[in-house]
Amino acid sequence: MKDQETHQRLLEAAARLFARRGFKDVTVREICRAARANVAAVNYHFHDKLGLYTAVVRMAIDEIRGTSDSARQAGEGASAEEKLRIYVRVxxxxxxxxxxxxxIHQLISREMADPTPAFDLIIKHGIRPRLEYLGGLVAELLGCPPNNPRVMQSVAGLQSQLLFCMNPAVARVYPTFNLTPSAIDELARHISAFSLGGIRALRRHRAAVPSAPVKRRRRAS
Amino acid sequence: MKDQETHQRLLEAAARLFARRGFKDVTVREICRAARANVAAVNYHFHDKLGLYTAVVRMAIDEIRGTSDSARQAGEGASAEEKLRIYVRVxxxxxxxxxxxxxIHQLISREMADPTPAFDLIIKHGIRPRLEYLGGLVAELLGCPPNNPRVMQSVAGLQSQLLFCMNPAVARVYPTFNLTPSAIDELARHISAFSLGGIRALRRHRAAVPSAPVKRRRRAS
DNA sequence: ACTCGAATAAAACATCTGTTTTATACATAT
DNA sequence: ATATGTATAAAACAGATGTTTTATTCGAGT
Structure with missing residues (x-):
C-alpha cells in the first residue's frame, strides 16, 4: 500500500469546492476531476459523498478551534475590552x-444558510466553545451574569457583523467593502468600536425585567 | 381563455418553495405538484424554471420596497434616532x-448565500433604496457626510444583525433566540440600543485618517 | 357547425447524478 | 513464484431533472 495521497487530494479538493458551492451543488465527478482521481474514489475512500463531506467538516471544526485558541492566547492577560478587540482582529x-x-467560514456560512446533518457537529464542537469565550468577555463588560439574555444578544451582535462582512456577496451591495489585506485592520477597528459601543449602551439599561418602558431623550433631529 | 389562475398558483407555490430551499434544490415537478398543475405548466407560463424564479424575485422586490416605505412613513417627523428604532421594529x-x-427575506438570505443571476435586480431595486434611507439616518447621527465610509460600516453593522437574527439556523446556535411574537419587540429594542450605541461610539472617533492609533484606557478587568 | 387559439395533460428525451460492479495493476508476505 | 489485499480504473445502472413534443380539452368568434 503505497498511498493515502489520493485520500488527501480528495479532501483538499472537496473542501474548496464544498465551501464555495455547497454540498448538493458540487458533484462527485467534479471533485474527482479536481483531485485527479477516478469517479469511484470517493465511495472507496469515504464510503459516501456525505462521508467525504463530514470528513471535510471535521477538518473545518479543527481550524475553527485553532482560530479561537489563537485569539484567546493572543489576548491573555489583557483587559476584557482589549481581548475583544484582539479576537476581532485575529x-x-x-x-x-x-x-x-x-x-472554512465559507463553509460555515453555507451551513447557516441551509444546514446539512453535519451542522450539529459544527455547533457543538466549533461554535459553542467560541460563544462561551465571547460570552464570558461580554458578561464581564456588561457586569452581569453570563446567562443574562443580553449577553448572548451582544455576542450575536458582534458575531453577525463578522460573518456578514466576509460574505462575498456583501461586496456587491456595499461597494466600499473590499477586503484587501490593508483594509482589514481598519475594518477590525470599526467592528470592535461599534460592538463595544453597543455593549456599553446595553450596560446602561436597568438590568431587571424588560417590562419597564425604554424611555430615552430625543436629540434634536 | 378562462384562466390565468394556474399562473398565480405556480407563483405562490414557487415563492414558498424557492425561499425555503433555494433555486437549484427545488424541482419543477415539485412546484407543479404543489400548485396542482402539470409538469409542462412552468415552461408554458414562464418559459423556463429561471423565468419562474425571476418572476418570484420581482414579487419579493415589491414587498421589500413595501417594508421600506412602511418604515419610512412610520418614522415621519421623528428624530433620526427614533426613526432608526422605528425601522428596526417595523x-x-x-x-x-x-x-x-x-x-421574502428567506429568499434574500438565500441569494446572499449563493447569488443567482437575479441578485443584481434585488440589489438595485430592493436593497439599494433601503440602504440610502438608512445611510441618511446614520450620517445624521454620526454628523458626517453620507459618503463617509463609516456610514456604510454602521449601516452594515445594523443590517447584519437584522438579517442574522432571522436566520432559522441561528435558533439552534443561540437557544435563547425564539422569535415568538412577544419576544420580537424586546429583540427590536436590543438591536436598536446596541446599534445606536455603536454609532455613538464611532462618532467619538476623530474623523480624519485612520492612521492615528486607537488608544483607549483599559478598565480594571 | 366549424375553426382557431389558448390552456392542460401525458409521454418521451437527453442529460446528469450518486453509486456499484467488474477488471486491472502492483506491492508485500509467505 | 504464488497468493493476498489494497488502490485505481472503466463501464454500467438506476433514478432524477429540465425541457420538448404530441394530444386533448374547451371556450369564443364567425
Missing part, C-alpha cells in the same frame, strides 16, 4: 487575509 | 411576526 486576519483558511 | 415585525411576508 478572526478577520485569519480568515480574510489568509486565503488558506478562507474556505 | 422590519422585525413585518418579517418575523407576520408569517405572510416571512418567505
Amino acid at each position: 478572526f478577520l486576519q485569519r480568515i480574510a487575509a489568509n486565503s488558506r483558511d478562507a474556505w | 422590519f422585525l415585525q413585518r418579517i418575523a411576526a407576520n408569517s405572510r411576508d416571512a418567505w
Whole structure:
C-alpha cells in the first residue's frame, strides 16, 4: 500500500469546492476531476459523498478551534475590552487575509444558510466553545451574569457583523467593502468600536425585567 | 381563455418553495405538484424554471420596497434616532411576526448565500433604496457626510444583525433566540440600543485618517 | 357547425447524478 | 513464484431533472 495521497487530494479538493458551492451543488465527478482521481474514489475512500463531506467538516471544526485558541492566547492577560478587540482582529486576519483558511467560514456560512446533518457537529464542537469565550468577555463588560439574555444578544451582535462582512456577496451591495489585506485592520477597528459601543449602551439599561418602558431623550433631529 | 389562475398558483407555490430551499434544490415537478398543475405548466407560463424564479424575485422586490416605505412613513417627523428604532421594529415585525411576508427575506438570505443571476435586480431595486434611507439616518447621527465610509460600516453593522437574527439556523446556535411574537419587540429594542450605541461610539472617533492609533484606557478587568 | 387559439395533460428525451460492479495493476508476505 | 489485499480504473445502472413534443380539452368568434 503505497498511498493515502489520493485520500488527501480528495479532501483538499472537496473542501474548496464544498465551501464555495455547497454540498448538493458540487458533484462527485467534479471533485474527482479536481483531485485527479477516478469517479469511484470517493465511495472507496469515504464510503459516501456525505462521508467525504463530514470528513471535510471535521477538518473545518479543527481550524475553527485553532482560530479561537489563537485569539484567546493572543489576548491573555489583557483587559476584557482589549481581548475583544484582539479576537476581532485575529478572526478577520485569519480568515480574510489568509486565503488558506478562507474556505472554512465559507463553509460555515453555507451551513447557516441551509444546514446539512453535519451542522450539529459544527455547533457543538466549533461554535459553542467560541460563544462561551465571547460570552464570558461580554458578561464581564456588561457586569452581569453570563446567562443574562443580553449577553448572548451582544455576542450575536458582534458575531453577525463578522460573518456578514466576509460574505462575498456583501461586496456587491456595499461597494466600499473590499477586503484587501490593508483594509482589514481598519475594518477590525470599526467592528470592535461599534460592538463595544453597543455593549456599553446595553450596560446602561436597568438590568431587571424588560417590562419597564425604554424611555430615552430625543436629540434634536 | 378562462384562466390565468394556474399562473398565480405556480407563483405562490414557487415563492414558498424557492425561499425555503433555494433555486437549484427545488424541482419543477415539485412546484407543479404543489400548485396542482402539470409538469409542462412552468415552461408554458414562464418559459423556463429561471423565468419562474425571476418572476418570484420581482414579487419579493415589491414587498421589500413595501417594508421600506412602511418604515419610512412610520418614522415621519421623528428624530433620526427614533426613526432608526422605528425601522428596526417595523422590519422585525413585518418579517418575523407576520408569517405572510416571512418567505421574502428567506429568499434574500438565500441569494446572499449563493447569488443567482437575479441578485443584481434585488440589489438595485430592493436593497439599494433601503440602504440610502438608512445611510441618511446614520450620517445624521454620526454628523458626517453620507459618503463617509463609516456610514456604510454602521449601516452594515445594523443590517447584519437584522438579517442574522432571522436566520432559522441561528435558533439552534443561540437557544435563547425564539422569535415568538412577544419576544420580537424586546429583540427590536436590543438591536436598536446596541446599534445606536455603536454609532455613538464611532462618532467619538476623530474623523480624519485612520492612521492615528486607537488608544483607549483599559478598565480594571 | 366549424375553426382557431389558448390552456392542460401525458409521454418521451437527453442529460446528469450518486453509486456499484467488474477488471486491472502492483506491492508485500509467505 | 504464488497468493493476498489494497488502490485505481472503466463501464454500467438506476433514478432524477429540465425541457420538448404530441394530444386533448374547451371556450369564443364567425
